[in-house]
Amino acid sequence: MEPSSPEVAAAPARPADSGLHARVLEHLGTAICGGELAPGSVLNIDELVDRYAVSRSVVREVLRVLASIGFIEARRRVGVMIRPASAWNVFDPQVIRWRLASAGRIAQLRSITELRTAVEPHAAYLAASRIGRDEASDLVGLAAKMWAAGEAGDEERFLHLDIEFHRRVLLASGNEMFVRLQELVAEVLTGRHKHHLMPHHPHEQALQMHADVAQAIQRRDGERARQAMVQLMEQAFDEMKSLWEQTALPDRSTDGGPTTSR
Amino acid sequence: MEPSSPEVAAAPARPADSGLHARVLEHLGTAICGGELAPGSVLNIDELVDRYAVSRSVVREVLRVLASIGFIEARRRVGVMIRPASAWNVFDPQVIRWRLASAGRIAQLRSITELRTAVEPHAAYLAASRIGRDEASDLVGLAAKMWAAGEAGDEERFLHLDIEFHRRVLLASGNEMFVRLQELVAEVLTGRHKHHLMPHHPHEQALQMHADVAQAIQRRDGERARQAMVQLMEQAFDEMKSLWEQTALPDRSTDGGPTTSR
């Protein structure tokens, strides 16, 4: 196998990927999010042990995690039942990753975008009264860099700066829960970029609004910061509207295809 | 339904309590949230096996769950490290329960209240365009019942109606993530009640605002619904402000009693 050669090319996997647990968890989580395992269907441990060719320990540990995020419910004499999406911990970063990688990606993007629309303006408002001097300066600087990147048409750089900008505002809000939404925002922005929903040269308005938000926060004008962020959100929402309008409602009522079934 | 004898006092354990797993998880989760296990400190599996007198299976399953919510990180040759609060999944209902039961209760209430302030107005706005006729009628009816309960000074009933009212608005928003915040709102309202932060006779204003929200939603006037909800949130926030102001900064000058200390 790997006699530990000098190059060590791959050797990634710092956080949580390699390992049987992660592998099985990933597979099951994806399957449930993707609807391949429909709500109500039942698994049992031994079956999973066979299917993934791992030990009971691994399977049980995975099931405990899935249960803790509301994906399944284990009952004696019955088995492991898949629970409906309404029971899922939709704020769990892992769940969000899976959903963004599934067919429900658009719906997930929409949910998060609406959440952003609600939260970020208030975060900007709070940040205005809680941010530190240096942080505020950095924020204004970031807005300036965004302007530069926008003018230069450097989309990649703009995206990263955009993510960083919103991250800082959420951080400065001083609310631990808002801070945690930072990663969701990053996902949405990246998703928007992937779907080519951003003009090559960001709207002049958007650039100005970022600058407004930063400045208002620095001047500790919470109300103005909120207003500017609201406008920013409205524009972002409009840009993405085409996404859900083209994928609109799949009419989930009477689920036509028996799908997979396995 | 209940053929059992009249006594049968206990009869607990429907969802997730009884069982070694739940017991150990609860204990460790509480300890970490409460700061009894400081970030950076290290545990090891065998130690936990001894401490709780359970098998490794149970301990490992608990640790996997704790790891999935960011409480711990297991590393070979080292042990199980407690992670800082900044790594926690603060949206996990379980985490919120633990925190509300810990010394950080006030801070948790504050975070959630700020989140409500951000989300509920937007939820009302969205509900105005997405709610069904019957649901809207029910909402108006609920506001009316709240008025009645408020007039009658029936605090218990008012609390329940209040929770139900906000639950319905979040549900009607049509956003799965907002819906999930419903349980947090319930916790905050209950907490506010426990701390006697509500006047025995709810403010006339608050009653009127609930009615306004309901009516605006029914009339599909999103902007008005949002405004009314904003006012509602501002009042609620003001009522609770005393909570964090009295707990926020030590203020040892007029130190009445050494309080808790545990």
Place this chain on the structure above:
DNA sequence: TAGATCCAAATGATATGATCTTTGAGTGGA
């Protein structure tokens, strides 16, 4: 026949002991 009671299989829950894998720390040589 209808209903209450009891039994046993199914399946998750827990326990236990062994082995594999990773990795921090110590150790020795250049």
Place this chain on the structure above:
DNA sequence: TCCACTCAAAGATCATATCATTTGGATCTA
């Protein structure tokens, strides 16, 4: 001093066994 090597600690995984609960169906009684 520094790098390579070795070793052991601790989690990760495996295999097996036993316990406990649930539930469908057989059995018994009125």
